[in-house]
Amino acid sequence: GRTEVDWEKLRETVRKAVRFLDDVIEVNRYPIPEIERMTRGNRKIGLGVMGFAEMLIRLGLSYDSDDAVDLAERVMRVIAEEALATSAELAEERGVFPNWKGSVHEARNRRVRNATLTAIAPTGTISIIAETSASIEPLFALAYRRTHVLGGQTLYEVNPLFLEYVERYGLKVDEVLEAVLAQGRLRDIAHIPEELKRLFVTALEIPPDRHLQIQAAFQRAVDNSVSKTINMPEEATVEDVARAYWRAWELGLKGITIYRYGSKSAQVLELGLDEEAHHYDHASRCDPEECRV
Template structure:
């Protein structure tokens, strides 16, 4: 419990929250208050966070401090223009004070290292973070263990230990741990890894990704064999068909949605600190490639809040958006100083590069407000201009902070960012924003809307039924029979084929499965072009999608420079979070 938190000044706005947002906040975020009954209010929560993060300003000279920082941070959050990742919302100004969502931990090829990583994972999960691991250094199954004269059990056996540990650690009392497990395509156990999630009982606390290389992709294209390499010896142990392995990967992704893929060479071409090492792993949702022991604090701007209605039509308010970007970058940099890290190694690695990840949410809602269908070339053009602007403004803000406070310590001046010396090695990323988008009352990340009516399973199995507010508002303006529409919404996610709804509305509200897989990938690629880190996006496919469509999506993502890809065919997972009715996946 926390003491009574001071209320925000009366001149500051109170947050206007949806019913769904209030349910999520009460269940997961609002602190119990010592000396009073019940929990803090949402306004108290935002003021708690704002005052705590603003206190980092005192570390620096008066020249580099932001006047009235707490009030400005509060207003940015209370207006739902920007929200930080969940650990910051939960823990800032409280005893735990662990504020990062993303961590990568090393796993070396020894029992002592593996068990030390399990211990570190448990501490990170207990503090509210998620973890990513590369298991590529662990020797393959049946390899020699010289110390015992026995046979190695391989990386998958040890992954099960990490998975079990997650089962018994409840994050901060409110979040269940999440993990990313990665194995490179040339590891001898790669076929077993690819098939792992075809058993729904396996690795239930892990997302899995295969690390693909340029040499493998060339071998697949040329229909050649490639070498599997024992990481203990560095020697080839076998040569197998690249096309066969790729087809196995496609089959598994089609069947279960996993594994996803990471294009490791693409990731490392954008590595801002290559002299510190090669990046081999990401956070659980794949958008944050990190070096061992690095963490990253994320935050997202709700771009649907920045639309101006003008006589000649709606436009995006780039001026106000730019001001918010600059304030959000400062907020996230302050978080690094206010963070209480679960391990000393994590603190050292994080402060060496000071990585932050500023992204967006509400992109689908923005397009609707601009009267632009998501699955159109015009939407791709909006994405390009928006993300290009976000990156340039965010880098400018990080550069100004570097001038005031100094650059990140690991800055390699021979490989400085094109925008100059920065305070943060990475500045932009696109996160999934699953829960904070509910709080903000907007569509998640850069995804299209999942359905006009969505049933979301949240903590403790509670179901939240939501109907897209912009659709409902426009339907009322059009004078549509909402009871008749509701009958359809209960039965299907899409309105594309409902003749009683005007065609312009049907075009304006494409759902995830109305959007062609190629368009999904092209949208991701545009955002990736202007993201320092990665992009979390799901290529949603209908249940009728073929393996060939999955393969085409993976190949197009590689061709267009994406850092990774996740496909999900509806109904391929029994426990999916989103559905269109209380009993039916869509």
């Protein structure tokens, strides 16, 4: 059957997560009294998401699509609404956060247990444990080298969801993997169905403005900030970066991180073995009409 979002399950999960995070404030150990006083006084929590890119693939949506932007906002609004309702329930059960008086919540006559409720964290490590895509990021690559900064160990990783779809489409796994390990992406590989290329679009293939639209869709329903990397190809210019910063400001983002591929002498994630794989064409840059200075 058709894959759909289980909205009621999402709401139920949010309710449990908010209560869990509020409990963590109680049982946590704090390094100094000042941190404990501020944490307990405001009771801020930051419920977020990970696995967004893989959810889109399961739903048959491309990350680089208007439908993905619309779904991003809908998902986050459901999370935010349910989190707020649960925090209000907790306020009735346990009382409002100690610094409630004088806060924006008092001004709105809104009794809640937590000063803030939502945030989008990078989830770089915990997403590996959960075996899903990080945060709201697109897939970095379908196959890549991961270098451990401290130990210097290099691991070659292939996206397991991609392998699942390769088998589902009846393709020869060994042949596809050999090509992907060289390129890191599908766009230039012959005999790959267009549907797979559409679904498994990678970070450097997505225009900066689409990255920003996705981030803005989440930000509109998040009361803290959103961690999101705007990936740019190695040949990106200062003007490309400037356009992206201005566009982020126009969209009302609280923060923006841009990473130009290869700009650091050592980077944690590297694309496939082909040295030319990370030189993407100008389609991955901002449209001057959309990302204007």
